[in-house]
Amino acid sequence: MLECRLTDRLGDYIDLTSDERTAVDRLTERELRLRRGATLLRENDRPGELYVLTRGTMMSYVLLDDGSRQIVRFLLPGDLVGMAGVIYQQSPETITASTDCTVAPFDRALLGILVDKHPRLGALLLALAQMERVVCTDRLAAIGRTTAKARVAALLLEVRDRLRQLDASIVDTFAPGITQEEIGDATGLTAVHVNRMLRQLEDDGLIAREGGRITLLDGPTLARISSYVNRYAGFDLGWLPPAR
Amino acid sequence: MLECRLTDRLGDYIDLTSDERTAVDRLTERELRLRRGATLLRENDRPGELYVLTRGTMMSYVLLDDGSRQIVRFLLPGDLVGMAGVIYQQSPETITASTDCTVAPFDRALLGILVDKHPRLGALLLALAQMERVVCTDRLAAIGRTTAKARVAALLLEVRDRLRQLDASIVDTFAPGITQEEIGDATGLTAVHVNRMLRQLEDDGLIAREGGRITLLDGPTLARISSYVNRYAGFDLGWLPPAR
DNA sequence: CGGCGCCTTGAGGCTGATCAAGGAACGTGG
DNA sequence: CCACGTTCCTTGATCAGCCTCAAGGCGCCG
The missing domain is CATH 1.10.10.10 (Winged helix-like DNA-binding domain superfamily/Winged helix DNA-binding domain)
Structure with missing residues (x-):
């Protein structure tokens, strides 16, 4: 099964210093295993933690009143999971495991600390957030107009x-x-x-x-x-x- | 006409220190006036600069091969403009003025400097990027499933x-x-x-x-x-x- | 006064939804 | 080892939501 650490993913974009590497690895000290089909976070849950997906695949989606579902993003190893909810008191999305998988949970306060100590990583996360937004707008254009x-x-x-x-x-x-x-x-x-x-x-x-x-x-x-x-x-x- | 500075917008979310305020205001030293209908940035242009929209309204959209258009976002005063393109060599979106408007252009290197000097602002920008992503996924669900x-x-x-x-x-x-x-x-x-x-x-x-x-x-x-x-x-x- | 941008409404057609039925692959328990 | 249930894939027939094409109206501005 494919595996990818967050440091590996970030390392695809920039060369991390060893300090940065240590700081990022600190986010993934804990480990949580999920069975295929398990739900990590439910819409309107209070999203206290963030996660790094390290093994397996997940997906994030929204359920509508009539029971239909819109899948927002397929999550692969190395992806940050739950960032969309980081600013809200209630999660805007549900996240479930498509296969058995392993995630590393960390408190979102750690994200603030990481950005504070390593502004370059903050900027990189900002860049990656923009990337996801662009992917989302591409999908928007596809659904709306193709x-x-x-x-x-x-x-x-x-x-x-x-x-x-x-x-x-x-x-x-x-x-x-x-x-x-x-x-x-x-x-x-x-x-x-x-x-x-x-x-x-x-x-x-x-x-x-x-x-x-x-x-x-x-x-x-x-x-x-x-x-x-x-x-x-x-x-x-x-x-x-x-x-x- | 509605007007809103970037410091005002960010101030909606957190109380800025005077240092932070000064740093943010530095982004909007220059000013550019646009006529209704003017295009600020075209798809596939090299997006060297970012902008703060200070007066008027704009929209960002994507044009498809068959001439159809998908509007991604309506931009209002206080919005950061062009962030989606900040990570790419080619802009993923076109941005035009819906009304006469005023924007403040700044080099994207300044964004890096801002985040470096004021990590808290970097984290806030990251948070706002997530917000836009959530708005985008809401639209996605609306178009796909309602x-x-x-x-x-x-x-x-x-x-x-x-x-x-x-x-x-x-x-x-x-x-x-x-x-x-x-x-x-x-x-x-x-x-x-x-x-x-x-x-x-x-x-x-x-x-x-x-x-x-x-x-x-x-x-x-x-x-x-x-x-x-x-x-x-x-x-x-x-x-x-x-x-x- | 004429032109243009935008709004409004009607008629008919097409893309994709819905409903329905069956098949293949796989895991599970007797 | 086989029967069975479950999940997913596949295909047909019909339906409807939204698009396309068309025509006309209103308000604004040169």
Whole structure:
């Protein structure tokens, strides 16, 4: 199973000093194991803690009155979990484990201390928050303004790019590890229609499927029809302050 | 015309020290005036600077290949503008003036310096970034999983709450200052259908319209049918580090 | 007075939802 | 080892919400 520490993730973007590394590792001293399907945090709970997801996958979503669900983000190892709730007295989202997984909980006061002692890390977290916001707006544009086929294609590309960031050996074949219903809940479609769109993409020769694994046969075309841009690349972090 | 400085906005959330105030004000030393319709930043431009919007309203949006537009956010005085692009070499969004307005440009390196000298402000900016992300996910859920009527209702409530934050005298009547086409581009609808939904809300007795001004006659019902939550309230910032 | 931007309303069509039924894979207990 | 339940995938038929196209009205400004 894929594993990634927060220091590894942050280290993808900047070279951490050993002081910074120590400070970040301090957030992940405790460890919590979750079973597939377990709920870490529920909407309107009081979100006292934050988490680093270290092993397994989770998802954050919102439930509406009529029982429908909007998946906001799939969480992968190395992701900070629960940041959206850090400013509220009530959590705006529910977070559950899609697979068995391990998280490291830490009090949110530690986040303040971390930023205070290591402003550069604060700036980096601010940058990563912006990245997530941009990913969210991309999804917004996809759901608001593109066809079902394009939305599914964009989601597949995003999943591929994020998995590749964790494991460079992943190129175009991967097991997304999410059901068609979850794809639907992330893209604003029904599971039935997601299934049809996957079939169409397959018939178009853009993807292949086999036993839960998906191969992107023609990434450029997929990206074109879905207006997909990889937001996990193309950074400019030259404005970050020096390490302290 | 409404006006709001960045220090005022940040001061809504925490009491700034005079040092912090000085540092924030330094970001807005320069001033740039824009005509209604002017574009401040275009998608894929190199985003070298950030801006504080001090007077007037703007909007940030994404254009898709087929010419359709997804409005990501309406910008009001006191808002930081361009933060989404701060981490990229190419701007992910276009920003244009909806009315004549005034912005204060500053180099993004200044952001790094600000965070370095005043970590508490860095943490606050991180918190505000999370808030925008939550607003974005609310919109996502609205577009992905709710009806046209609910989306329009939610947008009206959000506009009201944001205007009220700027001007406490605004209660339930306001001039949104946006066209029906813009409401559509923000909610993933066509202008024609927005018009029908406004008429329905009016026929239902939930809103009243008169000469471009809108009155929310029944906020609670509007909030209920649209699952709207005011994300501009209910904060918990107790975890911020002390001022430096 | 003419043009333009925006709003308004009607008619018809298409995308994606809903309802329904069945199949494959897998784990679990007898 | 097999029967069974559960979960997920797959496909067909019908329906409806929202889009598209079209036409006209109002108010403002040059």
